[in-house]
Amino acid sequence: MPRMTAADAAVAILRREGITHVFGLPGAAINPFYAAMRRDGGITHTLARHVEGASHMAEGYTRARSGNIGVCVGTSGPAGTDMVTGLYSASADSIPILCITGQAPVARLHKEDFQAVDIAAIARPLTKMAMTVLEPAQVPGAFQQAFHLMRSGRPGPVLIDLPFDVQLAEIDFDPDTYQPLPVYKPAATRAQVEKALDMLAAAERPIIVAGGGIINADAADLLAEFAELVDTPVVPTLMGWGALPDDHRLMAGMAGLQTSHRYGNATLLASDFVLGIGNRWANRHTGGLATYTAGRTFVHVDIEPTQIGRVFAPDYGIVSDAGAALKLFVEVARQRRQAGRGAWVADRSAWLAECQHRRATMQRRTHFDHVPIKPQRVYEEMNRAFGPETRYVTTIGLSQIAAAQFLHVYRPRHWINAGQAGPLGWTTPAALGVCVADPDTPVVALSGDYDFQFMIEELAVGAQFNLPYIHVLVNNAYLGLIRQSQRGFDMDYCVQLSFDNVNAPEVEGYGVDHVKVAEGLGCKALRVTGPGEILPAFEKAKKLMAEYRVPVVVEIILERVTNISMGTELDNVVEFEDLAARREDAPTAVVAMLD
Ligand SMILES: Cc1ncc(C[n+]2csc(CCOP(=O)(O)OP(=O)(O)O)c2C)c(N)n1
Numbered sequence: 001m002p003r004m005t006a007a008d009a010a011v012a013i014l015r016r017e018g019i020t021h022v023f024g025l026p027g028a029a030i031n032p033f034y035a036a037m038r039r040d041g042g043i044t045h046t047l048a049r050h051v052e053g054a055s056h057m058a059e060g061y062t063r064a065r066s067g068n069i070g071v072c073v074g075t076s077g078p079a080g081t082d083m084v085t086g087l088y089s090a091s092a093d094s095i096p097i098l099c100i101t102g103q104a105p106v107a108r109l110h111k112e113d114f115q116a117v118d119i120a121a122i123a124r125p126l127t128k129m130a131m132t133v134l135e136p137a138q139v140p141g142a143f144q145q146a147f148h149l150m151r152s153g154r155p156g157p158v159l160i161d162l163p164f165d166v167q168l169a170e171i172d173f174d175p176d177t178y179q180p181l182p183v184y185k186p187a188a189t190r191a192q193v194e195k196a197l198d199m200l201a202a203a204e205r206p207i208i209v210a211g212g213g214i215i216n217a218d219a220a221d222l223l224a225e226f227a228e229l230v231d232t233p234v235v236p237t238l239m240g241w242g243a244l245p246d247d248h249r250l251m252a253g254m255a256g257l258q259t260s261h262r263y264g265n266a267t268l269l270a271s272d273f274v275l276g277i278g279n280r281w282a283n284r285h286t287g288g289l290a291t292y293t294a295g296r297t298f299v300h301v302d303i304e305p306t307q308i309g310r311v312f313a314p315d316y317g318i319v320s321d322a323g324a325a326l327k328l329f330v331e332v333a334r335q336r337r338q339a340g341r342g343a344w345v346a347d348r349s350a351w352l353a354e355c356q357h358r359r360a361t362m363q364r365r366t367h368f369d370h371v372p373i374k375p376q377r378v379y380e381e382m383n384r385a386f387g388p389e390t391r392y393v394t395t396i397g398l399s400q401i402a403a404a405q406f407l408h409v410y411r412p413r414h415w416i417n418a419g420q421a422g423p424l425g426w427t428t429p430a431a432l433g434v435c436v437a438d439p440d441t442p443v444v445a446l447s448g449d450y451d452f453q454f455m456i457e458e459l460a461v462g463a464q465f466n467l468p469y470i471h472v473l474v475n476n477a478y479l480g481l482i483r484q485s486q487r488g489f490d491m492d493y494c495v496q497l498s499f500d501n502v503n504a505p506e507v508e509g510y511g512v513d514h515v516k517v518a519e520g521l522g523c524k525a526l527r528v529t530g531p532g533e534i535l536p537a538f539e540k541a542k543k544l545m546a547e548y549r550v551p552v553v554v555e556i557i558l559e560r561v562t563n564i565s566m567g568t569e570l571d572n573v574v575e576f577e578d579l580a581a582r583r584e585d586a587p588t589a590v591v592a593m594l595d
């Protein structure tokens with residue numbers, strides 16, 4: 001039997017589970033694992049500048065490509081605690097990442113050793129498994145189980161904590177006969193699908209709410225096929241956005257309190273039946289449940305049994321992987337159609353026309369010529385500059401909310417967003433992880449000024465490892481979303497990011513000179529102050545990116561105060577700006593305005 005250190009066995013298993021890349025930051029307690037990676041030679045490594053950055057890079061890497069599992073590695077103590085935020089946002093969005101930490105030697109764990117912290121206990125609520133491996137011979141099993149759990153059922157992260165002496169201990173292990181454990185995914189039965197289809201067929205104004213589970217299951221094509229077979233409009237959730245292209249005739253818009261369309265909310269409220277697939281009725285999607293559920297019948301399909309009924313009791317629940325369910329939905333719907341079972345689906349033309357009409361008429365205005373620039377105009381210019389191949393990456397803020405209201409997404413995994421956790425600072429490292437996962441697809445990241453400043457050091461990672469992408473930075477010198485929410489408290493308190501920068505009078509009180517910082521970190525950067533300069537700046541950024549192969553920041557100086565549409569209920573989203581009345585008001589909207 002081959003003998004090797006437990007760390008060598010761990011690396012051998014990573015290789016056999018398909019891992020070719022890790023994100024991390026070494027320290028003394030994880031050096032044996034790094035030594036094993038070096039001996040193996042088959043895993044590339046991106047050195048983060050902050051360990052939290054490594055965890056978000058791993059998330060970006062997983063989210064970008066079907067089947068990917070991002071791995072982040074750090075030492076004992078603060079490295080693990082830094083990565084907790086990545087574990088949280090991964091678990092909240094059902095994203096598998098594997099977090100590997102070093103640890104003090106086993107015999108010293110209870111002695112308050114240097115950088116010894118019970119990271120497994122800290123990570124437990126955020127992971128599908130969090131284990132400090134105390135026996136070297138358990139290391140292979142721990143890794144095998146980790147991959148099994150990350151891929152089975154509702155995907156999510158795992159943490160494996162490896163004490164220094166455990167990593168170095170020699171064990172018997174045969175990598176050649178290692179076999180990944182089978183993956184478990186529940187699948188809907190025919191009887192369940194028949195019943196749900198009967199309910200859909202009986203509805204007059206049905207919609208499908210398409211969640212991120214469809215993207216996780218790589219089932220976007222099946223969603224489109226099913227929606228077309230049953231002629232039913234689709235309302236994607238924020239995590240499901242891109243599952244159906246924005247220019248599809250059945251795309252009905254997103255519903256929600258913030259990241260939503262006026263027509264999406266109106267269509268949801270006009271519906272009488274909702275088939276939710278791979279979604280979790282997130283509170284910023286539903287708003288108040290009384291408004292959301294009144295007068296509607298619900299079927300909920302989810303891979304995680306305990307999600308059914310968690311937020312409200314559906315009329316019918318099915319435990320299934322979204323892909324498995326959609327495959328059967330397509331099969332049964334097609335059979336029913338072919339069998340010519342009369343009009344088993346009622347004529348939907350009036351309902352579809354109504355949804356289309358709402359989409360064509362209930363647009364928000366984007367075309368403003370103001371200086372300082374109004375944010376809506378930025379997204380209009382992004383729609384012009386960036387085509388359907390673009391992968392957007394963002395986290396939270398007015399910037400993210402407005403982006404979801406105005407940008408267009410045409411493909412699954414092309415809207416990469418820390419939807420539930422929304423950690424500031426996520427955007428830059430996540431975008432870098434996305435670039436590593438798929439260097440051939442153009443990546444455009446979007447940050448508010450504070451999100452950008454939060455983990456700005458990670459830009460150096462993009463410069464060092466030649467990970468080119470465009471970072472659109474919308475600068476209002478404000479914690480804009482919090483400023484807007486403080487209106488309810490009648491205050492503007494501790495949310496200003498503006499100051500007179502003694503080194504950069506040209507930023508005119510907007511505080512940080514982002515262009516200088518980005519350049520100092522090895523990136524290229526442009527600043528834009530007028531609406532007519534936005535598109536040329538994007539075009540220039542594309543050229544700079546191709547020439548220098550580094551991140552290119554396009555900073556857009558915004559007006560300081562712009563309130564973005566949002567509300568507390570689906571039926572009372574507040575509009576702060578003029579709505580679009582003519583085509584010229586929303587020239588890049590996908591559906592032409594009806595004049
Ligand atoms: C770690 C963390 N702390 C606090 C928040 C709360 N928060 C959400 S958005 C926001 C302000 C973001 O400002 P900015 O990035 O400039 O975006 P803007 O809203 O101005 O577009 C804050 C503080 C958060 N999401 N994450």
Ligand SMILES: [Mg+2]
Binds near residue numbers: 448449450474475479
């Ligand atoms: Mg801001």
